Amino acid sequence: MAKKRMIQAINETLDREMARDPKVVVFGEDVEISLFGDTRGLKDKHGAHRVRNMPISETVMSGMAVGAAAAGYKVVCHMMFGNFMYTGFDSIANQASKLRYMTAGQIALPIVYMGVFGGGRSAAAQHSDAMHPMFMNLGGIKVALPATPADAMGLLRSAIHDPNPVVFLQAAGRGGEQGEVPEGDHVVELGKASTVREGDDVTVVAIGAMVRPAMRSAQNLAEEGIGVDLIDPRTVVPLDREMIFGSVRKTGRLVVVDEARDMCSAASHIAAICADQCFDALTAPIRRVTVPDVALPYSPSLEKALLPNEGSISDTIRRLLGKAAAETEEA
Secondary structure: OEEEEHHHHHHHHHHHHHHHOOOEEEEEOOOOOOOOOOOOOHHHHHOOOOEEEOOOOHHHHHHHHHHHHHOOOEEEEEEEEHHHHOOOHHHHHHHHOOHHHHOOOOOOOOEEEEEEEOOOOOOOHHHOOOOHHHHHOOOOOEEEOOOOHHHHHHHHHHHHHOOOOEEEEEEOOOOOOEEEEOOOOOOOOOOOOEEEEOOOOEEEEEOHHHHHHHHHHHHHHHOOOOOEEEEEOOEEEOOOHHHHHHHHHHHOOEEEEEEEEOOOOHHHHHHHHHHHHOHHHOOOOOEEEEEOOOOOOOOHHHHHHHOOOHHHHHHHHHHHOOHHHHHHHHO
């Protein structure tokens, strides 16, 4: 395996799939110059007829993706920032998510709606949302949130070939992070979670960009004798419920870490289904570490205070295990 940056893994995957299949096309905002680097060089290799800059009209982009996919193309529609999907939401919600059902499967819609999501870069409220819960609720869109370069490559390859639309969200500010990526055509099945770290005391389900601070928290807590069973769902639709349930039944405790706002978040859904299915195994209340129900501010210090981090995750786990009070008394 070789170490690669996440944007490099995404770029290589797009390049390989375009080379393999002339029906794979990429269009969106600034895909030719590639502001984030994930589509850089694709126009030179594959031509302007397959890699196209679009006008700044997300409604046009998202609707064009539906039409092109219905006509037989495999579409990667790069919306740049995930927030911009709000502007293109009509075609995504009313067409892309429903046409396969409405045509009894006669129309396939292999569309990847791609964008950067989340905070941490002081990009302000209109560029920093974690919008995946909104797509979870549509009932016809798959949602992938890779946390590593290897998963970015594997999930993107699966998304491009899936006959259903997939929202593929890259964590903001994480494109330059390196990780080991398997050689060849690495594929990660949509709907298959990953056990990042094994432990017996508490299950932590961390979504997307939250895997990294959750991992640091788990490593530090291990020095205190606390074993964290850390799960990365990789996709929230479909959700690997059985892996999560199995872990919760093993540990009896659950903390869900999600960069979305708390109300109607992925964390809320995971907490709810675990309460339904694993209630008899729980030895403590389920806890969520999320973002308050406010817009993310531009101010770096205020933004940092709102986002889940290693400290807030660790503190939540300690309180769940009854460790915080004991440590306070000792201090």
